[in-house]
Amino acid sequence: MMSISPLKSASGAAKYYLNEENTQETPDISLEKDSNDNYYLKENSTNENTFWHGQLAEEAGLLGKPVDQKTLESVLSGHLGHETIKGKRDDHKSGFDLTFSAPKSVSVLALVGGDTRLIDAHNTAVKFVLSQLEKDVAQATHINDEGAREFINTESMAFAVVRHKTSRENDPQLHSHALTANMTRDQEGQLRTLASSLKQKGGVINGTGERIYHFQKYYTALYQSQLAKESEQMGYQMQGLGNGQFEAKGLPQILLDTFSTRKQQLDQQALDFGGTQAAKDVAALDTRKAKTYESEAELNTRWQQTVCNKGYQPKDLVKNALGIAQQEHHPEQIAKDAFSRAVEHLGQYNTALKLQKIIELAAAEFTKGGVQANAIDLKVVADQWVKDGALLPLSMKGQYTTQTMLKTEQALMAASKGRTHHMRTPVNDATLDKLTLTQGNCQKVADIYQSTKQFHVVNVFGNSE
Structure with a gap:
């Protein structure tokens, strides 16, 4: 998944993220085969776990290079090479931490089972x-020229990516912090802070942070889907869990649960706080504690011993997962069907659709038959719909409609033409009670009768009762 949090001070962030796991000397384990074709673990020298990414990083000659503390602090402070952000304030905000966390199965296969190809897949x-x-x-x-504030898309950012391998409970947890600097380059070539917007209007989301938060589930689905595709190319079978999430098949559930101490803490605390997404965010902060450090040898020994204590052999984890029988799927058709269903559903309530929301919904809820649509495949379908004219771009950038939605809207406009607002109709509670409706449906009926709108569009749902 992808989580978002604001960065605090530039110096504090640079020191914290680059040094958080240094004293652990967390092992890099590779998968090898002996002469009998058995898998075993071989320790590597420490691999580079940081890199720069983004258009601004490329301009500064940093793209792909390791991240050092001095440069990171400078960039987060608003400096890029010899440039400084135009109009930089004393209280300059550093940026965001976008954290990408691999599914637990991928973390265990990579860090305990030793298939470091999965670390490369995560990076990709x-x-x-x-x-x-x-x-x-x-x-x-x-x-x-009229003195109005406009938002300009710039397509330029700088990311310092730092990969870590442990959760706060020192379980194997492959994740990367993409430290997103608060800077971009405008159309005049000036280095500027990223735009922010407290008020949204016209159906278009403006502001960099606001867009990231608004489309968080979409980017989570993209990350999970790309990782799933990379893993499948290596021979793993990936299983959709809903909400655009995937896990690799073939690992015992008891191992995934055993190595998920932090998740169990968060789930329990979130239930105590109400079980909502907001409750999960509060739980993450409320249960957060400083990492306790274990040496490379201690971590490796403990992880291997944990697997053995559950009756399994570390060297067999990857072999067993890769041995899961291939199942025949048709991902392109699955994506087409899910995308079509998502458009149809959203079109019942909207006349303007965002591609990100269509893909997010299609990946999360509109896949049938137990096989989850991949967000990368859904993006291909979306592009084809736009190219074929099935999705029509609106004047509001980033929004689309369909011919069916346009015809529906035109029919509603024609039906309401010449009508005036009507008087409110009194509602008798005793009469409503006789209808044996749920409390929610009673309220909907009352709202319709008491409304002064010209007309109402009611979507009637049925059930087996």
Whole structure:
């Protein structure tokens, strides 16, 4: 998944993220085969776990290079090479931490089972999403000739990516912090802060942070889907869990649960707080504690011993997962069907659709037959719909409609033409009680009768009762 949090001070962030796991000397384990074709674990020298990404990083000659504390602090403070953000304030905000966390099965296979190809797959998925996000959300503000504030899409950002391997409970948890600097380059070539907007209007989401938060589930689905595709190319079978999430098949559930101490803490605390997404966010902060450090040898020994204590052999984890029988799927058709259902559903309530929301919904809820649509495949379908004219772009950038939705809207406008507002109709509670409706439906009926609108569109749902 992808989580979002604001960065505090530049110096504090640079020191914290780059040094958080240093004293652990967390092992890099590779998968090898002996002469009998058995898998075993071989320790590697420490691999580089940081890199720069984004258009601004490329301009500064940093793209793909390791992240050092001095440069990171400088960039988060508003400096890029010899440039400084135009109009930089003393209280300059550093940026965001976009954290990409691999599914637990991938973490265990990579860090305990030793298939480091999955670490590369994770890195590839992170880069893919950051490149897409950079195109979608980067904005600067501009004052036009009329003196009005406008939002300009810039498609330029800088990310310092730092990969970590442990949760706060020192379970194997592959994740990367994409430290997103609060800077972009405007159309005049000036280095500027990223745009922010407290008020949204016209159906278009403006502001970089606001866009990231609004489309968080979409970018989570992109990350999970790209990682799933990379993993499948290696021979793993991926299972959709809903909400655009995937896990690799073939690992015992008891191992996934055993290595998910932090998740169990969050789930329990979230239930205590109400079980909502807001409750989960509060739980994450409420249960957060400083990491306790274990050496490379201690971590490796404990993880291997945990697997053995559950009756399994570490060297067999990857072999067993890769041995899961291939199942025949047709991902392109699955994506087409899910995308079509999502458009039809959203079209019942909207006349303007955002591609991100269609893909997000299609990946999360509109896949049938137990096989989840992949968000990457859904993006291909979306592009084809736009190319074929099945989705029609609106004047509001980033929004689309369909011919069916246009005809429906035109029919409603024709039906209401010449009508005036009617008087409110009194509602008798005793009469409503006789209808044996649920409390929610009673309220809906009352709202319709008491409304002064010209007409109401009511979507009637049936059930088996």
